[in-house]
Amino acid sequence: xxxxxxxxxxxxxxxxxxxxxxxxxxxxxxxxxxxxxxxxxxxxxxxxxxxxxxxxxxxxxxxxxxxxxxxxxxxxxxxxxxxxxxxxxxxxxxxxxxxxxxxxxxxxxxxxxxxxxxxxxxxxxxxxxxxxxxxxxxxxxxxxxxxxxxxxxxxxxxxxxxxxxxxxxxxxxxxxxxxxxxxxxxxxxxxxxxxxxxxxxxxxxxxxxxxxxxxxxxxxxxxxxxxxxxxxxxxxxxxxxxxxxxx
Amino acid sequence: xxxxxxxxxxxxxxxxxxxxxxxxxxxxxxxxxxxxxxxxxxxxxxxxxxxxxxxxxxxxxxxxxxxxxxxxxxxxxxxxxxxxxxxxxxxxxxxxxxxxxxxxxxxxxxxxxxxxxxxxxxxxxxxxxxxxxxxxxxxxxxxxxxxxxxxxxxxxxxxxxxxxxxxxxxxxxxxxxxxxxxxxxxxxxxxxxxxxxxxxxxxxxxxxxxxxxxxxxxxxxxxxxxxxxxxxxxxxxxxxxxxxxxxxxxxxxxxxxxxxxxxxxxxxxxxxxxxxxxxxxxxxxxxxxxxxxxxxxxxxxxxxxxxx
Amino acid sequence: xxxxxxxxxxxxxxxxxxxxxxxxxxxxxxxxxxxxxxxxxxxxxxxxxxxxxxxxxxxxxxxxxxxxxxxxxxxxxxxxxxxxxxxxxxxxxxxxxxxxxxxxxxxxxxxxxxxxxxxxxxxxxxxxxxxxxxxxxxxxxxxxxxxxxxxxxxxxxxxxxxxxxxxxxxxxxxxxxxxxxxxxxxxxxxxxxxxxxxxxxxxxxxxxxxxxxxxxxxxxxxxxxxxxxxxxxxxxxxxxxxxxxxxxxxxxxxxxxxxxxxxxxxxxxxxxxxxxxxxxxxxxxxxxxxxxxxxxxxxxxxxxxxxxxxxxxxxxxxxxxxxxxxxxxxxxxxxxxxxxxxxxxxxxxxxxxxxxxxxxxxxxxxxxxxxxxxxxxxxxxxxxx
Numbered sequence: 029x030x031x032x033x034x035x036x037x038x039x040x041x042x043x044x045x046x047x048x049x050x051x052x053x054x055x056x057x058x059x060x061x062x063x064x065x066x067x068x069x070x071x072x073x074x075x076x077x078x079x080x081x082x083x084x085x086x087x088x089x090x091x092x093x094x095x096x097x098x099x100x101x102x103x104x105x106x107x108x109x110x111x112x113x114x115x116x117x118x119x120x121x122x123x124x125x126x127x128x129x130x131x132x133x134x135x136x137x138x139x140x141x142x143x144x145x146x147x148x149x150x151x152x153x154x155x156x157x158x159x160x161x162x163x164x165x166x167x168x169x170x171x172x173x174x175x176x177x178x179x180x181x182x183x184x185x186x187x188x189x190x191x192x193x194x195x196x197x198x199x200x201x202x203x204x205x206x207x208x209x210x211x212x213x214x215x216x217x218x219x220x221x222x223x224x225x226x227x228x229x230x231x232x233x234x235x236x237x238x239x240x241x242x243x244x245x246x247x248x249x250x251x252x253x254x255x256x257x258x259x260x261x262x263x264x265x266x267x268x269x270x271x272x273x274x275x
Numbered sequence: 276x277x278x279x280x281x282x283x284x285x286x287x288x289x290x291x292x293x294x295x296x297x298x299x300x301x302x303x304x305x306x307x308x309x310x311x312x313x314x315x316x317x318x319x320x321x322x323x324x325x326x327x328x329x330x331x332x333x334x335x336x337x338x339x340x341x342x343x344x345x346x347x348x349x350x351x352x353x354x355x356x357x358x359x360x361x362x363x364x365x366x367x368x369x370x371x372x373x374x375x376x377x378x379x380x381x382x383x384x385x386x387x388x389x390x391x392x393x394x395x396x397x398x399x400x401x402x403x404x405x406x407x408x409x410x411x412x413x414x415x416x417x418x419x420x421x422x423x424x425x426x427x428x429x430x431x432x433x434x435x436x437x438x439x440x441x442x443x444x445x446x447x448x449x450x451x452x453x454x455x456x457x458x459x460x461x462x463x464x465x466x467x468x469x470x471x472x473x474x475x476x477x478x479x480x481x482x483x484x485x486x487x488x489x490x491x492x493x494x495x496x497x498x499x500x501x502x503x504x505x506x507x508x509x510x511x512x513x514x515x516x517x518x519x520x521x522x523x524x525x526x527x528x529x530x531x532x533x534x535x536x537x538x539x540x541x542x543x544x545x546x547x548x549x550x551x552x553x554x555x556x557x558x559x560x561x562x563x564x565x566x567x568x569x570x571x572x573x574x575x576x577x578x579x580x581x582x583x
Numbered sequence: 584x585x586x587x588x589x590x591x592x593x594x595x596x597x598x599x600x601x602x603x604x605x606x607x608x609x610x611x612x613x614x615x616x617x618x619x620x621x622x623x624x625x626x627x628x629x630x631x632x633x634x635x636x637x638x639x640x641x642x643x644x645x646x647x648x649x650x651x652x653x654x655x656x657x658x659x660x661x662x663x664x665x666x667x668x669x670x671x672x673x674x675x676x677x678x679x680x681x682x683x684x685x686x687x688x689x690x691x692x693x694x695x696x697x698x699x700x701x702x703x704x705x706x707x708x709x710x711x712x713x714x715x716x717x718x719x720x721x722x723x724x725x726x727x728x729x730x731x732x733x734x735x736x737x738x739x740x741x742x743x744x745x746x747x748x749x750x751x752x753x754x755x756x757x758x759x760x761x762x763x764x765x766x767x768x769x770x771x772x773x774x775x776x777x778x779x780x781x782x783x784x785x786x787x788x789x790x791x792x793x794x795x796x797x798x799x800x801x802x803x804x805x806x807x808x809x810x811x812x813x814x815x816x817x818x819x820x821x822x823x824x825x826x827x828x829x830x831x832x833x834x835x836x837x838x839x840x841x842x843x844x845x846x847x848x849x850x851x852x853x854x855x856x857x858x859x860x861x862x863x864x865x866x867x868x869x870x871x872x873x874x875x876x877x878x879x880x881x882x883x884x885x886x887x888x889x890x891x892x893x894x895x896x897x898x899x900x901x902x903x904x905x906x907x908x909x910x911x912x913x914x915x916x917x918x919x920x921x922x923x924x925x926x927x928x929x930x931x932x933x934x935x936x937x938x939x940x941x942x943x944x945x946x947x948x949x950x951x952x953x954x955x956x957x958x959x960x961x962x963x964x965x966x967x968x
Binding site: 067069166167168193195196198199204209225228259263264267 | 315316415513531533575
């Protein structure tokens with residue numbers, strides 16, 4: 029039995045009368061790739077913020093890497109990595125400066141940073157670009173670099189918020205190979221995406237509708253249970269019933 | 276008459292030594308009433324193409340016409356007759372749904388009432404919220420409103436630059452249904468998207484990569500041109516399976532694809548047994564292999580490989 | 584060349600232009616009125632600034648410490664010293680023995696004003712009907728210095744009138760003011776025209792440029808460009824609401840300064856509003872220029888602050904007198920519109936002069952506006968690059 033690294037129990041967040049996240053419960057084990065799906069406004073971002081220790085839940089409980097989301101947010105932050113499509117790297121810093129900065133804020137020592145930086149630059153074949161500004165890199169390279177930087181401090185869990193928008197299919201798959209590799213090393217990957225085929229790369233996925241988790245299983249089982257040809261269909265069957273109209 | 280005709284269009288950015296060719300001599304034409312899709316990732320040159328066709332940018336070479344008007348010489352005529360929804364278009368967040376639509380109708384010298392028929396099918400879906408500020412709408416609703424705003428002056432050609440980016444699957448589906456409805460009204464549509472699966476919704480598509488068009492055809496023909504047998508393979512350990520299949524000597528290409536890996540072999544005679552044998556030797560269990568029909572994404576990756 | 588295709592037939596071109604214009608202006612007003620916080624700042628900022636400046640001044644000059652160098656030591660000088668000390672504005676804290684002590688007292692920062700009575704003060708007052716009292720103020724804070732000397736001289740002239748009494752002999756004390764560190768000091772209420780120049784530059788130029796750049800940031804600009812809307816209409820519609828808001832600001836500033844600070848408008852109100860409108864148009868044209876040069880709202884704000892606010896503050900003439908600046912700066916100050924506006928408002932509002940006194944400055948503003956508008960309109964991008 030693998031260690032449980034994310035455990036949410038009836039986790040709820042209210043904004044006034046509005047229940048953004050409504051009693052969600054699930055567990056994610058070590059090294060698992062967990063897909064967190066839902067329509068725009070279903071409550072994914074709110075849930076993810078609570079799990080990262082950025083937002084205080086209204087009720088329910090959750091532990092991340094064994095730490096409580098109410099009281100031990102500083103410990104949580106030491107044990108997670110985070111990457112989103114909207115913000116990850118500083119565009120006006122070079123590749124090396126970005127790596128050094130992120131390694132620095134997680135308190136890695138200088139020799140460790142140097143070693144990790146060299147390994148990373150070789151692996152992503154960014155040697156020639158190490159002193160280029162990040163904004164000059166193609167989007168696919170940025171995404172791969174952002175992900176690698178997010179797991180540089182070897183966190184237990186990495187949260188990915190729609191990490192792969194807009195890149196070509198080959199680059200997108202290269203990105204997913206990095207995710208697989210991280211999972212092999214025992215890092216738990218918690219990912220949101222709009223690409224339904226990507227959802228199928230996950231070990232298990234949950235689908236949120238109007239603040240609640242309406243389905244949670246392996247992609248294969250979901251398709252069987254919903255009698256659907258693809259994940260698209262599963263998602264459509266669930267999300268079509270959504271009531272919410274705003275983010 | 277052709278709705279859009281593009282001939283050897285070139286657009287370069289940057290100065291002197293470090294120039295980037297956003298568009299590298301691309302040519303295509305679309306018919307009146309046709310829904311033409313430009314499919315490609317970020318950096319393919321889609322937005323440059325749209326901006327040139329809507330007279331926002333001047334090309335550095337080649338020619339292009341919209342409804343017979345030249346994009347360089349006849350700027351005002353084109354601006355009077357096209358509808359345009361730029362990428363990342365976000366409406367006026369502090370105006371209500373109705374105020375937004377009213378405003379865009381007025382600057383195009385028309386009114387909501389005048390062209391209500393055209394937007395009716397879309398507008399009824401958001402009319403309930405017409406007094407809500409656009410900033411408070413969900414992504415899908417914003418997108419519907421933006422489409423209404425681009426349509427309200429009854430354009431002859433409609434340009435939609437990545438209208439479905441960042442929107443969830445349900446809204447994307449609905450959006451394409453709406454476009455089909457518009458097509459029936461005879462509006463020519465040029466639409467771009469980074470989502471390969473949306474290609475199937477267009478009459479014809481151009482697959483674009485790095486400023487070039489790799490192929491132009493109906494989605495059906497693009498798929499038929501794949502020309503090779505495609506295998507779908509899965510096992511209990513998908514990541515290791517991928518690495519092993521890539522290392523297999525007879526593998527031409529292998530990509531993960533949903534719950535299977537899509538495999539194309541160099542020599543495809545008696546291959547099924549050989550692949551199974553190879554995987555067994557690598558210790559894979561629960562291996563399933565079957566033929567699969569390729570989709571646009573498979574074709575795109577194949578074309579990328581051919582062009583590389 | 585602009586060409587507008589009219590396919591609806593019902594309206595002619597001028598009518599459609601008018602309709603577009605009205606719709607656009609209405610939309611701009613909606614943006615402004617829905618951003619409550621910004622609106623509140625725009626409305627309140629001038630009031631708060633005027634009041635702060637006003638009270639900062641009046642508070643400071645109460646019970647100012649003064650030093651006296653009494654070379655006369657006669658009845659008249661003693662009486663005057665007592666009178667100064669008794670007033671609520673001054674407190675005589677030091678009696679200085681020599682001229683050299685004056686400088687020392689100022690350097691120690693303990694006094695605001697020094698008064699020097701000449702030898703034989705009473706003598707010359709009574710017999711020659713003519714005497715001089717020297718008032719020395721620390722003009723590193725020019726507004727305070729002016730106010731302090733003004734109060735002191737009014738006390739002196741009061742005394743002089745009393746001494747005159749019914750007597751037919753006109754004794755006159757002639758206060759001789761010497762401003763240390765800032766010899767060419769400006770009048771006390773100069774901050775009112777100053778604040779007007781500052782507020783107008785800020786509201787008109789910055790807000791107009793931000794409003795235009797915002798359209799670019801949210802990509803609505805592309806849609807507006809790909810529409811029959813004429814660039815001139817676009818520019819006008821963006822400017823009108825801020826011109827209106829600025830006129831509101833001018834009115835509140837004048838109202839507050841007349842009622843609360845008791846700074847009267849000496850000249851014609853109509854002329855004052857007219858030149859303000861002129862300056863508003865100059866500021867709006869500056870805003871248009873900035874919108875052409877910047878890509879993001881943040882850039883537009885920074886640019887407005889650095890390129891407009893700072894020159895207005897430093898070279899506008901109301902914080903630091905231009906006459907005492909190095910010649911190159913004096914030359915540069917001529918291209919700062921606020922300088923000219925400040926001149927005009929001071930002349931009209933404080934000195935009560937008419938149009939004949941300010942037509943040259945007004946002409947400079949007209950020229951600047953035409954020049955800037957010409958450039959902005961010519962540079963207005965009908966395409967993206």
